[in-house]
Amino acid sequence: MTQEPDRGTERESKNLDEALTTLMSELVRADAKANTVLALTSLGLVFLATRGGYGTQPRAVLVVGALGTSCLVIATVLLVITVRPVQISNPELEDWTRWATLEPAALLAHMRVDLRAKRVVALARLLRIKFRRLQYGVSFILAGLVLLMAAVVLSLVL
Structure with a gap:
């Protein structure tokens, strides 16, 4: 009498493999987005730093411009933290x-244990944090741009 394979276990195994593949591609996507936005924000800060006059x-223009620049600096810090390697400090992975x-x-011996479920959970948590930081970074960039545009308008009006 032969025993049929457990279909539930096969499905779980396939689902875990697919989840890991999806999470790894999302991790690459999150880092690529953060790196792109970080590069653009850094260029904006370089422009602001080299602009004279x-x-x-x-005073109103300077205050509003300083607030906008501060938002870009905060966004840059958030994005640098987002792209920082975290696996090294995350034993759960x-x-x-x-x-x-x-x-x-x-x-x-370690490889004999199926840790895919543990990896899925750890990667999902990592991705949630990365995308949240990316979202906050973009929000600070938008706020900074609005403030910098307001400073430009103020400089034309005042």
Whole structure:
């Protein structure tokens, strides 16, 4: 009498593999987005830093411009934190950083355990944090741009 394979276990295994693949691609996507937005924000800050003639502007223009610049600086910090490697400090991911601490025999024993569910949970949490920081960073960029545009309008009006 042969035993049929457990269809539920096969489906769970396939679902875990698909979840890991999806999460890894989303991680790459989040980092790519954060890097692109970080580069653009950094260019904006370089432009603001190299622009001269601030002393001749009315105080209102300087205050609003400084607030806008502060928002861009905050966004830059958030985005740098977003693209910072986190796996090294996250033992829950059970990835290469964990494997690097094991001896070959311990690694083989470790590989016999199915940790995909644990990895899915850890990666999903990591992605939630990354996308939230990315969202906050973009919100600060938008606020900074609005304030900088207001400073430009004020400089034309005053």
